[in-house]
Amino acid sequence: MAPFAGEEAEGxxxxxxxxxxxxxxxxxxxxxxxxxxxxNRMTFAYFILAATDILGDLDSALSAEDRQGYIEWVYQxxxxxxxxxxxxxxxxxxxxxxxxxxxxxxxxxxxTFFALSILVLLRDDLSRVKRRETLRWLKKxxxxxxxxxxxxxxxxxxxxxxxxRFGYMGTGIRYILRGNVEGPVEGVPDIDVDSFVKxxxxxxxxxxxxxxxxxHEAHAGFAACAIxxxxxxxxxxxSSGASDDRPRGITNLPLTLHWLxxxxxxxxxxxxxxxxxxxxxxxxxxxHDAHAFVKLGSHPSKxxxxxxxxxxxxxxxLQWVGVNGRCNKIGDTCYAYWTCAxxxxxxxxDIIDRKPIRRWLLDRTQHMVGGFGKLPGDFPDIYHSFLGxxxxxxxxxxxxxxxxxxxxxxxKAKEHLLSLAWRREIVGN
Amino acid sequence: MAPTFxxxxxxxxxxxxxxxxxxxxxxxAIAYTDExxxxxxxxxxxxxxxxxxHRVLGLTDHIISxxxxxxxxxxxxxxxxxxxxxxxxEEIAWLNVTALKHLKNYQxxxxxxxxxxxxxxxxxxxxxxxxxxxxxxxxxxxxxYRQFLVQRFGLFDDEGELKWTEGMIEEDVRNNSAWNHxxxxxxxxxxxxxxxxxxxxxxxxxxxxxxKKAPQNQSSWNYLRGVVRRNKLPTSTLKDFALEFADIEKPxxxxxxxxxxxxxxxxTEYQSKREEAKKALDLLATRYDPVRAHYWNYRxxxxx
Ligand SMILES: [Zn+2]
Numbered sequence: 001m002a003p004f005a006g007e008e009a010e011g012x013x014x015x016x017x018x019x020x021x022x023x024x025x026x027x028x029x030x031x032x033x034x035x036x037x038x039x040n041r042m043t044f045a046y047f048i049l050a051a052t053d054i055l056g057d058l059d060s061a062l063s064a065e066d067r068q069g070y071i072e073w074v075y076q077x078x079x080x081x082x083x084x085x086x087x088x089x090x091x092x093x094x095x096x097x098x099x100x101x102x103x104x105x106x107x108x109x110x111x112t113f114f115a116l117s118i119l120v121l122l123r124d125d126l127s128r129v130k131r132r133e134t135l136r137w138l139k140k141x142x143x144x145x146x147x148x149x150x151x152x153x154x155x156x157x158x159x160x161x162x163x164x165r166f167g168y169m170g171t172g173i174r175y176i177l178r179g180n181v182e183g184p185v186e187g188v189p190d191i192d193v194d195s196f197v198k199x200x201x202x203x204x205x206x207x208x209x210x211x212x213x214x215x216h217e218a219h220a221g222f223a224a225c226a227i228x229x230x231x232x233x234x235x236x237x238x239s240s241g242a243s244d245d246r247p248r249g250i251t252n253l254p255l256t257l258h259w260l261x262x263x264x265x266x267x268x269x270x271x272x273x274x275x276x277x278x279x280x281x282x283x284x285x286x287x288h289d290a291h292a293f294v295k296l297g298s299h300p301s302k303x304x305x306x307x308x309x310x311x312x313x314x315x316x317x318l319q320w321v322g323v324n325g326r327c328n329k330i331g332d333t334c335y336a337y338w339t340c341a342x343x344x345x346x347x348x349x350d351i352i353d354r355k356p357i358r359r360w361l362l363d364r365t366q367h368m369v370g371g372f373g374k375l376p377g378d379f380p381d382i383y384h385s386f387l388g389x390x391x392x393x394x395x396x397x398x399x400x401x402x403x404x405x406x407x408x409x410x411x412k413a414k415e416h417l418l419s420l421a422w423r424r425e426i427v428g429n
Numbered sequence: 430m431a432p433t434f435x436x437x438x439x440x441x442x443x444x445x446x447x448x449x450x451x452x453x454x455x456x457x458a459i460a461y462t463d464e465x466x467x468x469x470x471x472x473x474x475x476x477x478x479x480x481x482x483h484r485v486l487g488l489t490d491h492i493i494s495x496x497x498x499x500x501x502x503x504x505x506x507x508x509x510x511x512x513x514x515x516x517x518x519e520e521i522a523w524l525n526v527t528a529l530k531h532l533k534n535y536q537x538x539x540x541x542x543x544x545x546x547x548x549x550x551x552x553x554x555x556x557x558x559x560x561x562x563x564x565x566x567x568x569x570x571x572x573x574y575r576q577f578l579v580q581r582f583g584l585f586d587d588e589g590e591l592k593w594t595e596g597m598i599e600e601d602v603r604n605n606s607a608w609n610h611x612x613x614x615x616x617x618x619x620x621x622x623x624x625x626x627x628x629x630x631x632x633x634x635x636x637x638x639x640x641k642k643a644p645q646n647q648s649s650w651n652y653l654r655g656v657v658r659r660n661k662l663p664t665s666t667l668k669d670f671a672l673e674f675a676d677i678e679k680p681x682x683x684x685x686x687x688x689x690x691x692x693x694x695x696x697t698e699y700q701s702k703r704e705e706a707k708k709a710l711d712l713l714a715t716r717y718d719p720v721r722a723h724y725w726n727y728r729x730x731x732x733x
Contacts, residue, residue, distance in 0.1 A: 029460035038459060039499050045456035069454025076452050088451050089469055090501060092477040096447065103502045104476040118456070153504050160500065161535065206612055215617045216573055217609040261724035262647065321720055327605035329567065329649045351724040354513030 009360025010279070011296030013053065013397060014370065018389070021370025022052045023061055025046050025382060034382075037038060041087040042077065045070075045332070046114040048388035049121050053410050054393055054401050058121075071124050075117050080132025084115035085108020106151040107137055111162075112171035115157035116176045120417045121409055131177050135188045138173055141166075142191050149236075163212040164203065170223035171232035176417065178232050179427035186426070197235050199227045201250040208255030208328070220263055220325040220338040227342035231406050239347060263339040265328045268322045268364065269376055276307070320364060321356035333372045335367045337394075344405045345395050354395045361388050430541065433491055435471050440484060445509035446470035447477060449701040467493050475503060481512035506656070507543055517548050527566050538570045542577050551582045555593070576613055585618035602639050605648040612652060616659060624660060632656045637670060639667055642673050644685035654691065656728045666693050668696070671695070675717075677708045686718040693728070 007287075008185065025048045037044060049070075052058045056109045066209045077084045077091075083106075085091065090105040097105065099225045119126055139146050143158050147168035150160025160166065170191070178185045182193060202214045203226065207223040209218020230249040237253050238244070251254050320333020336357055343349045364376040365388060371380025372388030390408055393400040407417075417423065435441040448470050461469075468491050477483050489506040492499060510520060524541050531537055533624060545551065561571045578586055584590045591614055597607035615632060616624060636653035640646065674688035683689055689709050696706035707729055714725035 025457075029458050032460045032462055032465075034459045035461060035465055036496050036498060037700075038461075038496050041457040043458070048457060048662065062458070066454060069452070070456055073452045076450065082535075086500070088449055089499070090473070090476075091450055092473055093447050093450055096477045100479050101477050104505055106501065108596060150500060159504060160537065205609070206659060207651035212569075212573060213576075213607075215613040217569065217575060219569065235462050256501040261721050264720050286644070318719060326569075327651065329605075332467050348727075351727045352721075353723045361439070 004148045011359040011366075013362060013392060013401060014277045014366065014368075017368065017370035019052075019055050019057050019370075020135060021385065022048060022053040022055065022382065024385070025059070026052060026061060030382075039087050039108070042074075042111045042114040042251050043120070044382050045074075045085070046118050046121070047382050049118060050409055050413075051386050051389050053121060053401060055391060056399075056401055071119065071122050072120050074122075075128055077111065077115060078130065079105075079107045080105070080130075080138040080251065082135070083129045084112045084234055086111030086114075090279075091140055103152070105155070107134075108151045109141060109148060109152070109166045109173070110171045111146065112138075113172045113176075113399060115151050116117065117409065119406065121413050122305075122405075122415075123422055124189055124193065125389050125415050129177070131422075132186055134173065135177055135185070136171060139189055139191055142196070144195075146192060146195030146197070149194075161212070162199075164200065164222045164229060165224035167200065167230060167352070168232070171196070175232045177423075179423065180232075181427055182214060194247050196233070197230065197247045197249050200230060201247075201251055204251060204256075207257035208257075210256075217326060218259060218337050220260075220342075221324075223260070224338040231345045233416065236346065246428075250346075257343075257348055257351060260343055260348075261327070261341055262327070263323050263335060264328075264352055264357070265322050265324045265331050267324070268320065268360065320355055320360040321353065322360050322364075323357060325397045330375070331360065332374050333361065333384040333391075334387045336361060336391040340391055340394050341405050349394070358392065358395055358397070361391060373396060388410055434464065434467055435488075436467065441471065443591045444474050447473035449473075449659075462495075465492075468492050468495070472502070476501075481509045483513065485509050486515075488515075490523070490527075494502045494530070497527075497537055500517055500536065503536045507540065510544075515545050521543050521548070521553070522657065527562075528557075528561065530654055532561070532564055532568060533570070535570065536572050541574065545578070546581060551578050551584075554578055559566050562597075566601060566604055567606045569606070572610060575610065576617075579617075585614060587674070590614060591699055598639065601642050603646055603648055605651075608648045608652045613654060616656075629656065629660045629662075640670075640674075640685070646687065647687065650687035650691070664691070664698060667697050675709075675712075677705055677712065678715070683712065683717050686713060689717055697728075697732065706732055 030044070034044075048182075050057065052061050074084070077086075077088060078377040079085060079099070082266070085105060086108040092101065092105060137152070140152060140156055140417050141158060143149065143162060145162070147162035148166040149158035149162060157251070174191060179317065183190055200210070203211050203216070203222070205211050205215075207218055208380040209220070210223035212222050220394040226249065227236065235246065235248045237248055237250050264402055323336040324331050325338060340349065340352065340357070341353060361372065365372045365374070365378070365384070367373055367378075367380040369380065371385035373380050374384050378384075389400070390403065393403045394405055401412060403410050404414045407414055435444070439637050445482055446467065449466070451484065468488065472488055486506065489509070492502055493506075498504055509515075510517065517674055521541070521544060524544070528537055528541070531613035545554065558571055558575055561568060565571075579585060579587075579590060591611070594611045594614060597604060598611065601607070615628065633653065633656055636649050636656065639649040640653065641658065643649070653667065654664075657664060671688040671691040675683040675692060677692065685709075687714070689712055693706050693709035693713065696702035696709060710725045710729045710732075714722040718725065
């Protein structure tokens with residue numbers, strides 16, 4: 001089909017600028033406005049390295065010395081009783097740590113998951129990871145209701161939210177250190193897998209989404225984390241739909257698919273909101289899909305009426321489709337990932353149209369200095385840049401490495417994890 | 430505002446700051462300001478010796494203003510408050526100001542919950558929430574916090590709470606957070622228990638009225654469908670209502686894609702209505718919701 005005037009038929013990923021963007025974050029200090037993310041440094045470190053890897057630039061970007069230096073930085077964040085801190089900022093230095101002050105410098109679930117992921121990515125053999133201690137700590141991080149928290153406070157109280165983000169990273173730590181084996185390993189008891197599944201189930205919402213906690217609003221970020229966690233522990237619905245004796249999450253798969261597909265939106269910025277059907281409640285602040293319905297439904301375009309069965313329609317507006325995280329919200333780069341990743345894990349990426357989402361990312365939120373912003377025209381940030389790139393790699397963007405959607409790393413990097421001798425012994429292959 | 434430093438402050442002269450150990454090759458290193466670096470060094474020093482004092486409260490306030498996501502500073506602050514037997518009402522007053530500066534921060538809400546839980550009263554919280562929602566009517570943290578209050582103080586059957594939620598929906602019928610809160614209030618306290626027939630009827634009518642006001646609204650339709658599903662009513666209960674907005678015999682007069690979606694589901698349930706279901710899905714894919722054409726076509730394939 002001929003492209004529209006002034007628009008290229010296909011968006012393009014600007015490799016040179018993307019590589020430059022990530023190299024800058026690898027090589028130079030992050031600007032001081034990242035101070036509010038100081039305690040997410042391990043996470044951001046992973047995003048920077050993983051993006052560089054997905055772009056195929058990691059080996060040329062790092063000298064052997066850099067690689068070793070970064071590995072040392074990660075191990076410096078490991079705690080004597082297992083687990084990793086999420087940033088060096090809580091480290092009291094040599095000899096100052098005691099039982100009394102340990103609650104202020106605890107191992108942290110995201111810190112540990114991303115520390116392990118970085119070590120895998122940098123091809124460390126994880127032999128210095130305090131594996132048994134970490135797994136013992138992980139068990140303590142699970143609450144009686146099945147959920148995971150962020151860190152242990154005084155008297156081993158599990159602190160932090162009880163949402164699926166920590167469930168995802170908790171089950172991810174387990175997956176990295178002991179694969180999918182259920183039951184005790186090397187004398188360390190397993191987490192309670194069944195009660196975790198239960199805790200995901202009760203956070204399913206009336207519209208088919210998943211939320212932070214039972215009866216909270218459905219949210220793509222929590223849906224994605226919950227579904228990925230179930231994938232880590234092999235408790236997603238079976239592809240045949242057959243039930244076995246193990247509890248599985250996502251109790252109404254068709255409804256969840258409906259909810260995920262409903263995240264595609266034509267509301268791409270606040271100005272897209274328009275007064276529809278004389279409905280007084282619409283304002284620039286309330287974004288929704290009604291305007292799209294008016295544009296497309298009541299005034300079918302020529303291309304629309306010419307389109308035929310099983311062929312996506314080619315309305316001009318449909319060239320760019322955004323993805324939102326909740327009902328009646330505007331599109332946002334990160335939700336392309338939070339929606340497409342669970343669809344890929346559920347084996348149903350085909351129920352969304354990748355092409356216009358890809359074009360929205362490339363034409364609208366990709367920034368000319370590289371990276372991706374949250375909304376069209378926004379300045380890029382590490383979080384949206386990584387998730388934008390991951391989405392494109394899930395879509396199979398030419399020139400990006402194939403990635404594992406669950407670990408968010410290249411399959412090549414994952415192979416290294418699977419090849420580690422100690423791990424093969426545990427998982428039995 | 431001029432930066433605050435501690436090294437030349439006599440009140441802090443007995444503290445030996447602990448600098449950050451970032452090794453020779455740090456990852457994701459941030460260009461900290463001198464102010465932040467120094468404050469963090471003093472924080473490590475007082476945390477290391479478990480100091481619980483008024484000056485520490487000031488220090489945590491200072492650091493929170495620069496990095497509210499610090500995950501142990503909040504726990505530490507709460508410990509200090511407890512050890513000092515501080516007035517927790519003052520803490521709430523401080524939080525009111527601080528929360529407005531950090532709308533998307535998670536920890537701050539957790540801290541507020543801990544403090545309010547200890548105070549044992551939700552007094553004043555409704556006003557605070559109203560102020561927060563003025564900034565962003567769909568702020569996820571605010572709505573989650575509101576649920577905490579309802580649960581903690583048993584407000585499920587509180588008339589005022591339901592009225593307030595109705596007001597929020599009236600203000601913006603597409604505010605999905607408000608719809609979800611209504612569902613939580615009406616059905617959340619009941620567990621698996623079936624609801625009163627009258628209540629189910631009331632909720633169906635409420636959603637229907639909202640749909641009549643704005644037929645192309647995912648939130649109200651999801652609510653309507655959710656109420657039907659939860660109370661184990663057949664989807665066909667909604668057939669006549671859906672027909673008011675979409676009829677496959679009148680493909681030019683559809684005023685709601687969600688009505689069409691509902692009809693497709695109803696027809697799908699009946700073996701003899703497969704062709705009607707396909708027709709509804711076709712209309713969605715080609716005319717009324719082509720954004721999701723792949724999804725509707727997938728649904729059609731399931732019928733074959
Ligand atoms: Zn985002």
